[in-house]
Amino acid sequence: MTRTPVNVTVTGAAGQIGYALLFRIASGQLLGQDTPVRLKLLEITPALKAAEGTAMELDDCAFPLLSGIDITDDPNVAFDGANIALLVGARPRTKGMERGDLLEANGGIFKPQGEAINAHAADDIRVLVVGNPANTNALIAQSHAPDVPAERFTAMTRLDQNRAYSQLAKKLGVTVNDIKKLAIWGNHSATQYPDLFHAEVNGKNAAEAVSDQAWLADTFIPTVAKRGAAIIEARGASSAASAANAAIDHVYDWVNGTAEGDWVSAGVVSDGSYGVPDGIISSFPVTSSGGNYEIVKGLDLDEFSRAKIDASVAELVEERDAVKSLGLI
């Protein structure tokens, strides 16, 4: 192996997504089979021992592409020289916690991480925020990293996209390989908008192929948007392997580019496209080439799509205003 290892920082490394994610990164699925990686694991102090246990298992896999593992509870060490950062660790909502409390608790995590990224990460740093509320946590981190181009901070809506692919494939009796351009708009929350009007099934418009507006509005959209809650209900824990899988998809496509004639979903900093306020981190249909995600421009939005996107963006604006009033951005 002649290439210099890519430094991949993972926060929340001892959590359930971390456990599903790290082995796939180390096996080469994040960046490709010709790219060695060095893992840098960040955890809170009480979870360091568990992270060490995971690192022992990583050693025991003898992955040819894994060039080393560092474990720390100091963000300044974890992000030192980071080329890719997966911000998974976050404060979950617990009983009696108000929305403001949750945003404040996460501000306490994502503000110092943004600052540490700003001070110590490599010049080509690319950040994916998975920890919820993902879009707003990404905004907090980004706003504390003024020296990093804003577009290097993204939030994960790829799991929502993948969920939408499966639901549509089942409905039409096709496979996910037959579907293209099915993207999520807005927030990674129950207000998100999975868009069938611009999606294609075997080259035909997906909404027309479905030809059932009631299913689209009353079954498809809520099933995708509330899938996270349905998994928690069924499994007794939130999505972990599928979330890790989506994080792999997001970063792989960011670095290696999206397929010609297709697009994917990612929460990216808005440039004002489609009336989404500048600076908000919202999901859009995006393409990637040369290591940059770019918003797909010029799509026509009918009244139904417009209203759905506006509702989700309004929620993002509310979250932004809340963290602003808490002094977190």
Ligand SMILES: NC(=O)C1=CN([C@@H]2O[C@H](COP(=O)(O)OP(=O)(O)OC[C@H]3O[C@@H](n4cnc5c(N)ncnc54)[C@H](O)[C@@H]3O)[C@@H](O)[C@H]2O)C=CC1
């Ligand atoms: N965007 C998306 O599509 C999805 C997002 N999520 C979110 O991902 C996050 C992680 O989920 P799980 O792994 O299941 O949770 P988990 O609770 O199993 O693990 C979280 C880990 O983060 C660590 N952590 C907490 N604060 C930290 C800090 N300041 N620095 C470093 N590590 C810290 C904890 O010690 C814990 O080990 C949650 O916020 C969850 O809601 C989950 C599924 C999908």
Ligand SMILES: O=C([O-])CC(=O)C(=O)O
């Ligand atoms: O709903 C949750 O708590 C976890 C999540 O973000 C998802 O599964 O989409």
